[in-house]
């Protein structure tokens with residue numbers, strides 16, 4: 459058979475990958491029924507389910523197809539039926555990530571039409587939609603018109619982008635690395651050190667600024683360290699502040715840090731991956747005051763905006779540095795250059811950051827998921843007010859928990875929460891306190907009504923409640939208090 463005959467035969471044969479409208483409707487019904495049953499059961503499911511030993515065999519890919527129902531059964535048992543139920547209103551571990559429902563629909567729509575969000579010429583609407591999400595958040599943070607940003611897969615990649623922009627802005631070359639000092643605290647998220655390492659800056663002198671009595675960066679100590687480094691002939695170039703540490707939710711003193719960054723011509727980066735969302739409510743905005751003066755910041759809509767996992771954001775005050783960090787071209791993109799001044803992907807310098815629209819000019823990625831839709835759809839159909847209200851409520855819930863846990867016999871806490879994380883522990887009358895708290899954490903996890911995680915603070919084993927579920931309300935905090943009190947009594951009585 460010649461090639462043409464073979465192709466004719468193939469064209470006439472059935473095409474299992476080209477689903478008909480009927481097949482699609484049937485599949486969609488099965489998926490929606492599954493998703494609905496899951497949503498309805500979120501709060502009655504255990505917050506944690508152990509892993510299964512037979513999952514690899516069940517999840518393996520085979521030549522023979524199975525029905526969608528069978529595939530969903532496998533998903534239910536081996537994926538959705540194992541591990542942490544992060545969408546539960548009683549999930550208080552790490553930093554909870556909400557997954558409000560329209561976020562999932564945004565992802566579905568984005569994947570279904572597959573709009574190309576990397577290049578403006580290919581997806582002008584998708585690009586502009588993402589620009590609006592970024593611009594709206596930039597305004598909320600008080601960043602100027604010159605600011606540019608990128609929607610990333612999460613905080614870690616956003617951190618990398620911010621660090622690379624800072625590196626470009628200060629023109630730090632390989633030969634400068636050992637002379638340019640970086641300042642952070644021991645509570646700075648490890649994503650920042652990872653970003654520094656990936657950006658080739660691991661050999662920068664790394665200073666860990668002591669914390670003050672409220673676990674915030676001690677600005678007097680920072681000033682002394684900067685002076686000592688200047689004295690030694692080094693160049694202080696980057697301060698990494700946290701606006702909501704993961705351990706404690708503490709916010710570093712952003713205004714004095716911004717003053718100092720100005721005085722010493724340094725780059726102030728604020729890691730607001732967790733805490734940034736609180737800028738949307740009055741009280742949160744007050745607690746984050748000064749963030750508008752940073753040179754860059756990151757925030758995770760998959761934390762503070764209750765969106766499904768997979769969306770972070772970097773904002774750079776002077777968008778030019780982000781553009782310089784990532785603007786690049788290939789010959790195969792030349793067709794895109796004739797698209798008119800705005801949509802074009804033109805060789806520099808004609809399209810600087812003011813004209814450039816394409817996400818790829820501000821991102822290490824070219825082809826990327828159309829992540830903006832999972833943020834835009836929920837915000838458009840609910841409006842912003844419910845997000846502001848929910849965030850305000852989380853701050854109140856943290857204050858409430860803080861007041862209550864201190865009233866339960868045996869429990870101590872640190873300073874009042876800056877945002878929505880509360881660290882606490884039990885001080886037993888006898889025996890090893892760390893051991894007691896470790897057993898308490900285990901007993902709480904085994905009980906299954908709530909899920910929380912622990913950390914080590916001043917070398918002391920510490921429990922923490924992180925409150926950020928969009929549907930976490932007073933009743934959930936009361937259950938948490940009840941479980942914690944009950945388990946501590948049981949252990950103390952042993």
Ligand SMILES: *Cc1c(COP(=O)(O)O)cnc(C)c1O
Nearest residue numbers: 553612613614647649704731732
């Ligand atoms: C979650 C978090 C990060 C990392 O973000 P990912 O989305 O997990 O990559 C960085 N900094 C802080 C303060 C965080 O809470």
